[in-house]
Amino acid sequence: MAGLLRIGDVVERTGLTHRALHYYEEIGLLVPSVKLDGGMRLYTEEDLRRIDRILELRELLGLSLKEIKRILEAEEARASLLLAARREPTPESRRADLEKALAIAEDQLALIRARLKEMRALEGRLADEAQGLRDALKAS
Amino acid sequence: MAGLLRIGDVVERTGLTHRALHYYEEIGLLVPSVKLDGGMRLYTEEDLRRIDRILELRELLGLSLKEIKRILEAEEARASLLLAARREPTPESRRADLEKALAIAEDQLALIRARLKEMRALEGRLADEAQGLRDALKAS
DNA sequence: CTTGACACTTACGTAAGGGTAAGGTATACT
């Protein structure tokens, strides 16, 4: 079947382990789109995109899996609401949806900018230290 | 006694909890410089600096406490070697020490720069998304 | 139809603490 990946392929492409994927399924964070009768999990490309999103939120923003689950569920709810609204568009509810989405995006931006700032400060200190060491080596 | 802090003060100044500090002591990562007969821990300013270093390595570089412990112990060993070498300075051993220190600093720099790159990419995407949402709101 | 690679479940282990209980200690006030 085209485009369906077994767990080993997903491991290879994402860097996650079997155990992590099982765990994500246990907590309902990432349920594979297809499950064979034998129990085998099959993942779609969309599942992979969801994993990338999860990893971003976890590794780069440092969110917990519980928070990530909440965010992804909110985004899903919003997406399906937007689809519904397209058939029956209420300008106010659409505005409210946009505002909620913007608030989430801005929260995440603030978070990442704060982390970036700290990390740049550390980078500077480390770079200075390395330069000092290089100078000391040259002088020796 | 001047300059000695009780655990509550350290909690206040570092943001760590009592429990975390006890845990760091359990695993030998941060042993308070003074311990009274009653069991009470007293921390020095140098202990605080060590905590700052620990937090940097943990939060900004994402290292495990075990790795951090290893790094700090290596740095300490190096520092005392440098002191010893000052009394009996062998140019070669001094060079070797400097080179080892430089290698560590460069490893850390590479790590942080890789993370910075990913984070800037995510920042860009998030900023674009937020802008798109703001435009959509304005147009609504 | 067996074999080897991969997959599955079950279940206990680990890291890094959080929360709370039950009680000890340091200091300040009387």
Added chain:
DNA sequence: AGTATACCTTACCCTTACGTAAGTGTCAAG
């Protein structure tokens, strides 16, 4: 010296996010 009370101690169980066996099942190829 007695006591209040604020802070401290140890100790134990809970949680998150997996790691690590151990044993069993499945699937595609030969």
